[in-house]
Amino acid sequence: MLCPNSSSFTPTLFTLNGIPSLEALHAWLSLPFCSMYVIAVVGNCGLMYLIFREDTLHQPMYYFLAMLSSTDLAVCSCTVPRMLFLFWFNLREIDFSTCLVQMFFVHTVTGMESGVLMLMALDRYVAICYPLRYSTILTNPIIVRIGLATFLRGAILVLPFTFLIKRLPFCHGHIIPHTYCDHMSVAKVSCGNIKVNAVYGLVAAILIGGFDILCISASYTAILRAVATLSSAEAQHKAFNTCTAHITAIIITYVPAFFSFFTHRFGGHTIPHHVHIIISNLYLVLPPMMNPIVYGVKTQQIRESVVRLFGGKRGP
Numbered sequence: 001m002l003c004p005n006s007s008s009f010t011p012t013l014f015t016l017n018g019i020p021s022l023e024a025l026h027a028w029l030s031l032p033f034c035s036m037y038v039i040a041v042v043g044n045c046g047l048m049y050l051i052f053r054e055d056t057l058h059q060p061m062y063y064f065l066a067m068l069s070s071t072d073l074a075v076c077s078c079t080v081p082r083m084l085f086l087f088w089f090n091l092r093e094i095d096f097s098t099c100l101v102q103m104f105f106v107h108t109v110t111g112m113e114s115g116v117l118m119l120m121a122l123d124r125y126v127a128i129c130y131p132l133r134y135s136t137i138l139t140n141p142i143i144v145r146i147g148l149a150t151f152l153r154g155a156i157l158v159l160p161f162t163f164l165i166k167r168l169p170f171c172h173g174h175i176i177p178h179t180y181c182d183h184m185s186v187a188k189v190s191c192g193n194i195k196v197n198a199v200y201g202l203v204a205a206i207l208i209g210g211f212d213i214l215c216i217s218a219s220y221t222a223i224l225r226a227v228a229t230l231s232s233a234e235a236q237h238k239a240f241n242t243c244t245a246h247i248t249a250i251i252i253t254y255v256p257a258f259f260s261f262f263t264h265r266f267g268g269h270t271i272p273h274h275v276h277i278i279i280s281n282l283y284l285v286l287p288p289m290m291n292p293i294v295y296g297v298k299t300q301q302i303r304e305s306v307v308r309l310f311g312g313k314r315g316p
Helices: 022-052 060-077 080-089 096-129 129-135 138-167 184-187 195-228 233-241 242-265 273-298 300-311
Strands: 001-005 006-010 011-016 092-094
Touching: 006 300, 011 060, 011 096, 022 060, 022 080, 022 273, 022 300, 060 080, 060 096, 060 138, 060 195, 060 273, 080 273, 092 096, 096 129, 096 138, 096 195, 096 242, 096 273, 138 184, 184 195, 184 273, 195 242, 273 300
Parallel strands: none
Antiparallel strands: 001 006, 011 092
């Protein structure tokens, strides 16, 4: 159903096509995604509750971890429930405005997730390079401000996506070959020139992801130099061991993210479309599922807090 608008057409509805060429397997594909989503919700809610409850976890490192959990929970909840309704009940239609809202929140929250990983790298840098000033540099007001700044950065840079989509004409196509409203997936349905969308999408990715990776790289370069100056191998191992969970989270998040980003723009003729769509969905649900597990396994204080929680004892 299309509504004319002078020189262009704006659809009242889009149709999400799911995973192209794998429509017959949607019911089976829903099982792993549903399982990962449940694990992600339980894990991140449990981690946030643990950080809130345990006094021993009221430290900057764990406040940033709570931010990561909240963004992980938001990013998978923006997409997976809608995808499961599509797989289970064949509910493919999505209102144009709802599609824009979903697109805004997906990109804003993924941008914030990248920002929180960057803040966690800076946290480790301060903790290892300036241990005596750690609590005075990363005070609660500072943490709140930089967390808010990270959210605003993502929202401000992503907001133009909605206007760039609204300016496009949709002459006859309104079927999106995806499970959710992604900026470039929606833009490619248009019959207009989407060069501005592609260029601005690349600029936004560089300003968010590129800047964050640069800060993360600089932080770990300084961390490695500081660790190398420690007198004993045991001290070096102990210092760097506090970073292993964060490094794992970075790998889990950025590898599928960059695969999805670059195949969208440069790998359209070499990467099968259904592979790209599956990776795009894994990028939004795999890190939220894995991060609580990684931090639970790698972080001693969290393990001890879990033991106290199920043992019925509060921390000191």
